[in-house]
Amino acid sequence: MHVPLSSLRLEGDHLDLDFGVFDWLDAQPGVTLRDTYDARLRLVREAERLGFARYHLAEHHATPLGLAPSPAVFLAAAARETSTIRLAATTFITPLYDPLRLVEEIAMLDQLSGGRLEIGVGRGSSPIEAGMFGLDAEAAKARFLRDWPAMLDALRSGRFVRPREGTGVADGGSTAASPPVDLFVRPLQTPHPPLWYPTSNAESIPRLVTEGYHVLFGFGFSSPPLEVMREHATVFLRESAEVDASVAAAGPRRFGMVRHVYVGRDDAEAVETAREALAVHYDSFTHLWRAAGSERFTGPLDDLEDLVDRHLLFVGSAPTVAEQVTHAVRESGVNYVAGAFAWGSLSEQQSARSMQRFAREVMPIVHAGLEHPKVD
Incomplete structure (x- = not known):
């Protein structure tokens, strides 16, 4: 059995199929960390030269699988080494960040890249890594569901309203401890950079x-x-x-x-x-x-x-x-x-x-x- 061509979207005379590069930025035996970073930046430049649409970078912690615990830092370097390839954090593990801090870093990175940033988000695939930050799987999920909507709203509106602990509802600045924050660093793309979500859970597809x-x-x-x-x-x-x-x-x-x-x-x-x-x-x-x-x-x-x-x-x-x-x-x-x-x-x-x-x-x-x- 095969998928008929008619089920695949066409643009003009060409099949609408795109190619990108995905990188765990994993450790290579015998190669120093500095040399690994330099080599991967050269890889991003080469991917751009060859016409790949985007470069995806994973986030992992305390493992040789991923040497980019802060994707934003590496992508900021890649942004200044390239000019056309799109740069996609895939993903920012949002429960591991303060939401205001990540909103500002995303906006800054979009500006530094000339509007080439794409945002992958998720609660993380490894409970072991979440545990390094004092979170179990349920707490990470709850924090994702609480914080990400507020972050997305801040990227759109330029105003961050911190959600109340234990809820997915922003407090509207009604308490002195958490007033709304007007953002002076805004993303270049409007209303926000494109969004990605990695999943193998079919139940999430209608929402996505x-x-x-x-x-x-x-x-x-x-x-x-x-x-x-x-x-x-x-x-x-x-x-x-x-x-x-x-x-x-x-x-x-x-x-x-x-x-x-x-x-x-x-x-x-x-x-x-x-x-x-x-x-x-x-x-x-x-x-x-x-x-x-x-x-x-x-x-x-x-x-x-x-x-x-x-x-x-x-x-x-x-x-x-x-x-x-x-x-x-x-x-x-x-x-x-x-x-x-x-x-x-x-x-x-x-x-x-x-x-x-x-x-x-x-x-x-x-x-x-x-x-x-x-x-x-």
Whole structure:
């Protein structure tokens, strides 16, 4: 079974499919932290040069999986190194911030980037990391539900009203301890930068449709099957198009997937290199869970070839990866693919070459293939 071309939105004569870069900014064996930051900034510049739409950066704490505990700091550096690529924190874990402080940092970052910021938000996927800040999972959820609406309203209005503790309701400044705050640092984009929400929870999709979010549904080797993604992508893209038509939205909504990518010079080299890199990356991915003695995410990872066969990784030569991506997009119905090109033991040079091959040799084939319906 495949998704008919008619179910994928077209712009003019071209399929409305976009590509971005996703980065955990994970540790690389034998590379210093300073060199890692410098290498990733060069990667962002190269992604811009190659025409990727945006650069997504994850937030993690006290783990080799993520060396950007403050995405805003790294994205501020990236903003001054680039001029066109959009910069998406994916995500700001909002329960870990004072809401006023994060509102001001978001606004400042949007100004520094010339209006290229995009905001991913969430309550965080790791209860272990939340615990480092004195929060359990329920407290993190409650804080997200309480603070994020107030933050979004402040970005729109230029006035921050702190919610009362234990509620999702702003106090309106009725108490001396919490008067409204007029903001003199406002985002460049109005009413606010575009919003992203990463999720694998289908129940959140109706809310994300009505509230104007773009969605990343599933991450790499922990993603749901393509047929599950297709079901939710179809609903999201259809209903968001209806919502956006009524408010004259600036552009199409994105429903995307994140995939680890390695495009090698040939299939054999790609598989060999990716297998070693994935083992290192998975060790970082499971670090906190293993340290906590948790059984979650600590079992052995499936064999690389099995992950590729299940469309959870894109690995191979350029023609092979083009076929993998075309199949995954056609079967899932997504209109956005964010590729992770730097992970595990991949060197800066390997990541850059992989990204170059993807942009120059894979993306054109994917676009061409999707513009012609598959014949069974």
